[in-house]
Amino acid sequence: EIVALCAEQFASHALTGRHVVISAGPTREAVDPVRYLSNHSSGKMGFALAEACAEAGARVTLIAGPVNLATPDRVQRIDVVSARDMQAACELAVTDAVAAVGAEQSVFIATAAVADYRPAQVAEQKIKKGDKDDEITLTLVKNPDIVAGIAARAERPLVMGFAAETHAVEAYAQDKLARKKLDLIACNDVSRADIGFQSDDNAMTVFWPMGDGVGRADLAKASKAQIARQLVQLLADRLSSAGA
């Protein structure tokens, strides 16, 4: 009952009038019709964030890679497969959001584990294993950087990135925050078995630019739903501080 009451309280208005676009899950990059490259990502953190943003009053568009999760209530979901499909869907959704409510009221949250690289060529037929081909090489080319592209727009939403790393987590995250000109970055150490990919729990550190330095919030291990609500609060704080 207390939880329900808290949820009710929380469901207040932190993001009322905002339009939030969230990318979630992995992408799959075809090698041929049967093989693909992908990343570990359950999509749970992105879906929890979509739910928390809707609870907080935002209109939410969720761009999802291949995951096995139910769509949260009051969330518009668009399913995609590859990084380039995800980019097209995110670009369009952000453009629509900015057109509908203005850049200052728009938010883009990039939780998806987008494949950095894709095979340079996609074979139209299944590649056959030759008896003599004990070793083959696959040439990979860089995929578009979705979050950096949206953060570089003239009329840009507030942009929050994610960094899942296995070492030097905080240093990479702060570098990514500055390099991609993000407003916030949430990072976690996916080499920890108790949080991360398939887990229902998470623990994150969040950074944002503050004067010449960075602001910081440490979110202790909790359910992904609880972490999502804390991230929504940090987002709402950044939106207020931007004067929007």
Place this chain on the structure above:
Amino acid sequence: EIVALCAEQFASHALTGRHVVISAGPTREAVDPVRYLSNHSSGKMGFALAEACAEAGARVTLIAGPVNLATPDRVQRIDVVSARDMQAACELAVTDAVAAVGAEQSVFIATAAVADYRPAQVAEQKIKKGDKDDEITLTLVKNPDIVAGIAARAERPLVMGFAAETHAVEAYAQDKLARKKLDLIACNDVSRADIGFQSDDNAMTVFWPMGDGVGRADLAKASKAQIARQLVQLLADRLSSAGA
């Protein structure tokens, strides 16, 4: 009621006293802690076969790659990730089956979409995307051939393979049947949108060695559960014909 009656009839004894080991689903081959190579495979056909074999009275061990499916009743399930893990689990399960009921009473059904190749080296840390690395190459090495290994045993179970192809389906399947010394092979054209990977339906052609030629059965498009029951009947016929 009629369906239940048919199921009851079918649940007779076609495989009573047999021990069937089935591999199902895809495998995932790690590139680094977050990236992997995989194949499209829902695992549905393998799980349907495990269910049909159990219904037909067999003891069933199901070796499953990463899939989102419930374990059928009366089926022992072992979860694996990579092709090498799958090979180890299949080899062990077949050895146990042969020890328990004898080679003539044992069956190995290889429905898994095993990755033919895996990255030559697995990075211990997440590979970072360099600003200048517009193109990278991934060296892949051949994975073990699980079904050929089991078919090559001195004390071997009856072995049924699967071939999912996008062109020249029947020619490849017959070649695989002979080359890997299988007792049966079931093949389908996964380039057809109405059957295959994620579909609940399937249509298959089955071949087996018969004198100097090959026997053949064409299973018309039907649910994977119905196709599974027809495959069990073909298996039972081969077991009888082998005099077991």
